Every structure is written in C-alpha cells, then in structure tokens.
Amino acid sequence: MSIISPGFGGRRRSSRPDLPPGQYLTHDFPVLSAGPTPRVPLDRWSFTVTDELGQKTSWNWEEFNALPQEEFTVDIHCVTKWSKLGTTWKGVALDTIFENLESSADYTMVHSYGGYTTNVPVEDLLDGKAWIVHTFDGEPLHPEHGGPARLLVPHLYFWKSAKWVNGLQMIPQDEPGFWEEAGYHMYGDPWREQRYQGD
Amino acid sequence: MSSEVDGNALGGDLAEIFAVDLTGAAVTCGGCKTVSAVAALLVWGPAPGLVARCPECEDVVLRLVRAPGQAWLDLRGAVSVRIPLPAPE
Numbered sequence: 046m047s048i049i050s051p052g053f054g055g056r057r058r059s060s061r062p063d064l065p066p067g068q069y070l071t072h073d074f075p076v077l078s079a080g081p082t083p084r085v086p087l088d089r090w091s092f093t094v095t096d097e098l099g100q101k102t103s104w105n106w107e108e109f110n111a112l113p114q115e116e117f118t119v120d121i122h123c124v125t126k127w128s129k130l131g132t133t134w135k136g137v138a139l140d141t142i143f144e145n146l147e148s149s150a151d152y153t154m155v156h157s158y159g160g161y162t163t164n165v166p167v168e169d170l171l172d173g174k175a176w177i178v179h180t181f182d183g184e185p186l187h188p189e190h191g192g193p194a195r196l197l198v199p200h201l202y203f204w205k206s207a208k209w210v211n212g213l214q215m216i217p218q219d220e221p222g223f224w225e226e227a228g229y230h231m232y233g234d235p236w237r238e239q240r241y242q243g244d
Numbered sequence: 245m246s247s248e249v250d251g252n253a254l255g256g257d258l259a260e261i262f263a264v265d266l267t268g269a270a271v272t273c274g275g276c277k278t279v280s281a282v283a284a285l286l287v288w289g290p291a292p293g294l295v296a297r298c299p300e301c302e303d304v305v306l307r308l309v310r311a312p313g314q315a316w317l318d319l320r321g322a323v324s325v326r327i328p329l330p331a332p333e
Contacts, residue, residue: 079288079293079295079304080288080295080297080302080304124291124292125291125292224292224309226307226318227293227307227309228314228316229292229293229309241311
C-alpha cells in the first residue's frame with residue numbers, strides 16, 4: 046500500500062484550462078437565493094456609497110444610467126461548482142463609481158435590497174475587475190438574477206456578485222457578510238478553491 | 245475574562261438535542277418574536293446553504309451550511325428554540 050495517495054494535496058485539474066478546479070461547465074443559468082426575490086421599481090432604485098465617515102454618495106436609476114457604460118464578456122464561477130463561460134453583460138465599472146470618492150478604506154461591505162451582504166476588498170473592485178450590471182445577454186437583468194442591478198466580480202466566486210445591489214459601505218477592516226458569517230471563505234478565489242473557511 | 249469551562253461542557257446537552265427531530269421544535273424569531281414550529285419556517289436553499297426565515301416577518305432565523313466533513317449552524321436570528329423532549333420516567 047502506498048503511503049501517499051496519488052491525489053493527496055493536489056487540486057483536481059480540469060481538462061479545460063478556463064475551468065477552475067472542481068468546477069463543471071453549465072449552459073443554464075441556475076438561480077440560487079437566500080430569500081424572497083425583491084421587486085424594486087426603477088423610480089425607487091438607488092445605489093449609495095457610504096464612506097468610513099458616514100458620508101453618502103447616491104445615484105438614482107437615471108443618474109446611474111447616465112454614467113459611462115461598458116459591455117463585456119466574462120466567465121462566472123459559482124461555489125456550488127457550476128461555471129458559465131462567455132457571459133455578456135452591460136453596466137458601470139466600479140472604477141467609475143469610485144472616481145470622485147475619497148476613502149482610505151481597504152475593504153467594502155456590499156449591501157442589497159432584501160438584506161444580503163458580502164465583503165469584497167477595494168482592490169478587487171478596481172482596475173476593470175468589477176461592475177454594477179443591469180443587462181445580461183442584451184436583455185434587462187431579470188429579478189431572479191439580481192435585476193434591476195447586481196454587482197459582478199467575475200474573478201471571485203459568484204456569491205460575491207451580490208444580486209439586487211443597492212450600496213457599498215467602505216470599511217477599514219475586513220468583516221464577514223451573509224455567507225461568510227456562516228462558513229464561507231472571506232475572499233473566495235475560485236482558482237484557489239476558497240469555498241469554505243480554512244480552504 | 246474567561247469562562248470556568250470550555251465548550252466541551254456543552255457536549256452532552258447538544259448531543260441530546262441534536263439527536264431529536266427538531267422540526268417539531270418551536271423557534272422564536274429574533275426580529276418580530278413570533279413563535280413558529282421549525283417545520284413552518286420558510287426555507288431557501290440548499291445551496292450555498294439553507295436559510296430559514298420567519299413565516300411572519302421573513303427575517304433570517306437560522307442558517308445551515310454543509311461542507312465536506314463539517315457544518316455551520318447560525319441561530320443568531322432566533323431568540324430561543326424550545327425542543328420537546330421525552331418526559332422523565
């Protein structure tokens with residue numbers, strides 16, 4: 046009997062280089078929710094950034110849509126092991142949101158209609174790595190998938206891409222959000238398979 | 245400040261509690277204080293985890309995340325859980 050099993054300590058490798066370890070490819074768009082789907086009328090929608098001093102900067106739907114828009118194609122990876130490649134979205138880069146914001150905070154708590162929260166480091170939201178999106182595959186984002194607008198941080202597991210997003214709170218130290226409090230990883234890098242605490 | 249004993253002292257009681265069917269237990273919502281049977285909670289999931297909400301106010305009462313070899317149970321949304329147990333003989 047071999048003392049060291051062949052797979053010990055190794056990550057499962059996919060035959061596809063664009064699939065992170067342990068993921069399988071899906072062509073569907075599974076819906077995962079932690080509660081009822083909020084229906085947010087566009088005339089009541091707003092997105093608010095709150096800095097560490099409590100100062101707020103808000104955009105209503107009209108103002109948000111007047112910001113520079115980007116259309117882009119990315120791969121998304123859910124912690125429940127499905128990945129969907131080549132998804133096309135349209136929205137506003139967080140770089141644009143942060144343009145006139147003065148903050149020295151290194152972390153954010155993302156807030157959503159319905160009460161969901163998730164934590165994301167500021168540096169993971171900048172340099173073209175994250176967007177607030179309102180359009181998927183050329184159509185307005187369906188409420189089941191987070192419409193009117195959701196965060197999209199495709200290089201992290203999809204629970205970080207909060208549906209029904211309505212704000213960001215700048216925080217000096219990392220704090221766990223909804224799933225991070227209940228065992229999920231604070232960062233959630235799919236390429237390092239950071240699913241649960243301690244991974 | 246430290247407590248007199250560590251979490252091992254909970255072991256016996258927890259083993260007894262989790263050996264019973266909890267669906268008939270009565271849980272008090274931390275939000276609106278409504279008392280509901282666990283079986284009557286509104287549940288979303290199972291992935292990324294089970295989220296049980298109060299049928300009255302929809303606040304989260306319980307979160308349960310299962311991972312290989314471990315589970316996280318978060319009951320901070322519950323004031324208390326009343327668990328029926330067999331009466332002593």
